[in-house]
Amino acid sequence: MRNEVIFHESKKYMPGGVNSPVRSYKNTGMTPPIIKSGKGAIIVDEEGKAYVDFVLAWGPMLLGHSDKDVVKAIKETSESAIAFGAPTELELMMAKFLCKNLENIEMVRMVNSGTEATMSAIKLARGYTKKSKIVKFAGCYHGHFDGFLIEAGSGVLTNGIPGSLGVPEESIKNTLIANYNDKESIKEIFNTYGDDIAGVIIEPVAGNMGVIKAEDEFMNLLRELCDEYKALLIFDEVMSGFRVSFEGAQKLFKVKPDLITYAKIMGGGLPCGAYGGKREIMEWLSPVGGVYQAGTMSGNPIVMAAGLATLNKIKNNKEEYYNKIEELGKLLEDGMKEIAKEKSIPLTINRCGGMMTIFFTELENVKKYEDVKTCDEEIFKKYFKHMISRGINIPPSQYEALFLSVAHTEEDINKFLEAFKEFNI
Ligand SMILES: Cc1ncc(COP(=O)(O)O)c(C=O)c1O
Structure with a gap:
């Protein structure tokens, strides 16, 4: 409730309750958790719920939170x-x-x-x-x-x-x-x-x-x-x-x-x-x-x-860091593809090191803007709600990248994959 209460109050004083539009979760049919703290790859909201964070302040926190x-x-x-x-x-x-x-x-x-x-x-x-x-x-x-x-x-x-x-x-x-x-x-x-x-x-x-x-x-x-x-x-x-x-x-x-x-x-x-x-x-x-x-x-x-x-x-530490991020990224990408195949969920993944997007589309290759527009936003919304409820913080939009940090672990990736295994379209 505390998240809801703060967000409701925020809307009285800041347009949409936020200082940058995407944070409002407007297109997801949800209200955003209000984040209180972060350490490493984990952020915690005002209700004490922890999330493995794959947003990382929209990219900056390559070292994880509060390094x-x-x-x-x-x-x-x-x-x-x-x-x-x-x-x-x-x-x-x-x-x-x-x-x-x-x-x-x-x-x-x-x-x-x-x-x-x-x-x-x-x-x-x-x-x-x-x-x-x-x-x-x-x-x-x-x-x-x-x-x-x-x-x-x-x-x-x-x-x-x-x-x-x-x-x-x-x-x-x-x-x-x-x-x-x-x-x-x-x-x-x-x-x-x-x-x-x-x-x-x-x-x-x-x-x-x-x-x-x-x-x-x-x-x-x-x-x-x-x-x-x-x-x-x-x-x-x-x-x-x-x-x-x-x-x-x-x-x-x-x-x-x-x-x-x-x-x-x-x-x-x-x-x-x-x-x-x-x-x-x-x-x-x-x-x-x-x-x-x-x-x-x-x-x-x-x-x-x-x-x-x-x-x-x-x-x-650049070799160690970028290798680690690449390995975790590959683990996530491969794992997602395998689960999606088993469950017949249409998706294509584009990844470049520690930035990645899961496109819910039948297209095998997403190379341009028109390809992106073939994505099924309804599946995305359902997936987003599901992942957030399982403590996986991802960007609230089909058209954004998720990010990895050096603070993420194999266990964090497995949590992501376990949550996705429970997702049905
Ligand atoms: C590629 C790119 N350029 C510019 C910007 C704008 O940066 P800022 O939000 O710091 O103004 C962003 C923000 O996400 C971006 O991703």
């Missing part, structure tokens, strides 16, 4: 540094970490969220190329910036809305929509608008229409077209960065992006973001160049400390 080294960094830093709005050595350490450990990042700018990172990268692309049109792909989500709220994934797709009210025509007239993994669609857009295109933004491993990896040939074509028309190629690695490998999704492709955006894991669970790329482009940012982008909290010391504690820990 001791991250907590230590937050505590120690906050003793003497909360916010200055002035340069600190901690932000230099984070910038160096990103530039030294990630390919194609020569300089970075820190921001406070994934949305800020992507919208700032777009502004930079426009300033640098002196062109205005941006290409995005249907089903990809790059945050709630006006220019991205068309055919977006994540909560926009979950709630079945074409975009958002409050976005004026002028804000989206320079956004062109192409189809993911569809070479003809992107060629056609460049043939028509090529000279006006400032940049192409893509989730190289999409997570916001469910997990779909871009195909190599498609990515090669994006690079060729961007080069031919002098547009920038922007990888949105807000979700995939440090997730699908230590070096992110860019490691999975030969193609080199011009700009990359990060958030989620890089902040260790605190509000953060960053975008970076070639020095020549980044130096168009103010105060060196004329593209203005700023932030009172950008590079905040506590966020930088939590982020550095997280990233250093991942780096120092």
